[in-house]
Amino acid sequence: MSEVTTVVTGWGITFIIVATYSMWVVSRGKIIGQELGIGEMEQADPGKDADATTDL
Amino acid sequence: MLAETLLVARKDLRVEWRAKVALGQVAPLALLILVVLAFALDANSSLLELGAGGLYWVAVLYGGTLLIQRSFDVETDDGNMDAFRMSAIGAPSLFLGKSLALFVQIGLLELVLGSGIALLYNVRVTDWVLLFVAAVAGTVAFSVCGVLWGVMSAGLRVRATLLPLLLVPVLAPILLAGSRAFETALGVRADAGWTWASLMFVIAAIHTAIGLGAFGFLLEEG
Amino acid sequence: MTSTTRSNAKMTATPATRVLGVLAIAATALMAVLGLFISPADVIQGEAVRMLYLHVPSIWIAYGAFVLTSVSSILFLRARKRREDQGRHYDRLAGSAAEVGVVFTGITLITGMLWGKVTWGTYWQWDARLTTTILLFVTYLGYLALRRLPADPMVRSQRAAVMALISFINVPIVHYSVDWWRTLHQKASLSVGRRPEITGEMYWTLLYSTLAVTIVATWLMIHRYRVIRLEELRDEEALAALISSRLKNDDGSN
Numbered sequence: 001m002s003e004v005t006t007v008v009t010g011w012g013i014t015f016i017i018v019a020t021y022s023m024w025v026v027s028r029g030k031i032i033g034q035e036l037g038i039g040e041m042e043q044a045d046p047g048k049d050a051d052a053t054t055d056l
Numbered sequence: 057m058l059a060e061t062l063l064v065a066r067k068d069l070r071v072e073w074r075a076k077v078a079l080g081q082v083a084p085l086a087l088l089i090l091v092v093l094a095f096a097l098d099a100n101s102s103l104l105e106l107g108a109g110g111l112y113w114v115a116v117l118y119g120g121t122l123l124i125q126r127s128f129d130v131e132t133d134d135g136n137m138d139a140f141r142m143s144a145i146g147a148p149s150l151f152l153g154k155s156l157a158l159f160v161q162i163g164l165l166e167l168v169l170g171s172g173i174a175l176l177y178n179v180r181v182t183d184w185v186l187l188f189v190a191a192v193a194g195t196v197a198f199s200v201c202g203v204l205w206g207v208m209s210a211g212l213r214v215r216a217t218l219l220p221l222l223l224v225p226v227l228a229p230i231l232l233a234g235s236r237a238f239e240t241a242l243g244v245r246a247d248a249g250w251t252w253a254s255l256m257f258v259i260a261a262i263h264t265a266i267g268l269g270a271f272g273f274l275l276e277e278g
Numbered sequence: 279m280t281s282t283t284r285s286n287a288k289m290t291a292t293p294a295t296r297v298l299g300v301l302a303i304a305a306t307a308l309m310a311v312l313g314l315f316i317s318p319a320d321v322i323q324g325e326a327v328r329m330l331y332l333h334v335p336s337i338w339i340a341y342g343a344f345v346l347t348s349v350s351s352i353l354f355l356r357a358r359k360r361r362e363d364q365g366r367h368y369d370r371l372a373g374s375a376a377e378v379g380v381v382f383t384g385i386t387l388i389t390g391m392l393w394g395k396v397t398w399g400t401y402w403q404w405d406a407r408l409t410t411t412i413l414l415f416v417t418y419l420g421y422l423a424l425r426r427l428p429a430d431p432m433v434r435s436q437r438a439a440v441m442a443l444i445s446f447i448n449v450p451i452v453h454y455s456v457d458w459w460r461t462l463h464q465k466a467s468l469s470v471g472r473r474p475e476i477t478g479e480m481y482w483t484l485l486y487s488t489l490a491v492t493i494v495a496t497w498l499m500i501h502r503y504r505v506i507r508l509e510e511l512r513d514e515e516a517l518a519a520l521i522s523s524r525l526k527n528d529d530g531s532n
Contacts, residue, residue: 036515
């Protein structure tokens with residue numbers, strides 16, 4: 001692997017890990033919240049939370 | 057406290073003596089591990105002689121983990137933990153007693169494994185004193201850590217897989233030190249055997265101190 | 279859409295953390311620009327030096343998170359008998375910090391191995407720092423496994439707190455023994471060029487990356503903390519429902 005590919009791979013993997021983890025945390029919070037009936041007054045609309053899921 | 061410690065140790069050893077799991081099942085299994093490790097290295101006699109010290113401790117790790125598991129399964133299966141909590145025996149004595157019992161059992165296992173590497177791997181001991189001291193140091197460290205982590209996973213549903221996961225990272229320095237010290241004692245490495253042996257005593261001392269202080273927290277129920 | 283309706287929709291966000299989240303994205307974007315394009319390539323390492331802008335901040339965050347886990351664990355053990363919430367606040371803090379710490383230790387390992395591949399020519403060296411880091415990683419994975427087990431919450435938290443403390447005490451033991459192992463027997467070539475001199479623009483980029491990664495990690499920890507609280511609420515509610523259904527059944531049969 002060349003230096004540039006390696007650097008791109010490393011940054012790419014890191015961003016994927018952090019993005020996946022944060023999305024998991026946010027969605028888990030939402031799911032449990034709905035189970036508990038705390039967040040039901042507004043039904044989750046995927047587009048609405050776009051900024052939250054990309055929050056790194 | 058000494059009397060209590062001995063009482064607990066005697067109880068554990070008596071239970072073990074009746075069941076004979078350590079000698080009847082764990083020791084043969086650990087010997088088998090030595091055989092399998094020889095398969096892994098294609099029975100290359102020079103590799104086996106070089107690696108004997110490390111392979112010995114890997115086998116001890118395997119067998120020792122099973123013994124630790126068992127030492128606590130015996131307690132939780134019969135609800136003994138509640139009995140301990142009710143009895144006047146203090147957490148420190150319980151910790152030391154169980155460590156002592158484990159020390160004896162793992163020591164026996166090591167005698168079997170020691171003969172195993174001597175016969176199967178064809179090793180020659182160049183420093184008997186170091187070999188003995190390193191084995192004792194490693195066993196003390198092993199038992200103390202074992203009791204500490206054994207009680208951590210005791211009574212939990214998936215303890216059979218949890219205990220090794222928690223235990224191995226803690227035992228890693230002991231494994232490292234034990235292997236290096238044994239290599240010096242077996243004459244395949246020239247340096248620092250005694251430094252490694254003393255490192256194991258230091259690790260054992262630190263974990264004994266932690267165990268004496270923290271065992272109470274780990275026994276508490278809710 | 280106003281922020282109040284949205285905070286109803288999203289369980290773990292508040293206006294403050296939403297600002298922090300936006301800040302985290304902006305900081306990360308700037309970090310990528312600085313780290314990947316603006317800062318120069320290193321004279322010796324070339325482009326590979328850009329990996330360090332992720333690698334070094336990640337390990338700092340990981341260590342910081344594990345320190346936080348240990349401190350919270352001590353506070354939990356002290357508070358569990360006295361405070362009204364039985365110290366659960368500290369327990370949640372310990373748990374969320376450990377999880378974020380594990381994520382960043384993982385990133386450290388991956389970026390480190392990739393960096394090693396171009397610099398050393400191999401993914402893995404039995405270098406003291408690498409070996410310690412992988413043992414640290416596994417140790418805290420074990421800690422998280424212990425936290426997830428089905429058991430009485432207080433018993434589990436107590437054991438986890440003790441485990442966090444012992445693990446933390448173990449870090450220097452592991453580090454020194456591994457360090458000794460490698461220095462006593464190491465071939466000289468292995469120790470060459472682990473950390474290059476970092477100066478000027480590279481230094482500032484590294485400093486800035488550390489700040490950016492800290493913001494990201496803080497955001498993650500706050501949200502994880504809130505999710506743990508929700509999980510606890512759910513478990514309590516499930517338990518309460520179970521008890522009341524049992525009581526109802528008893529009434530019916532009698």
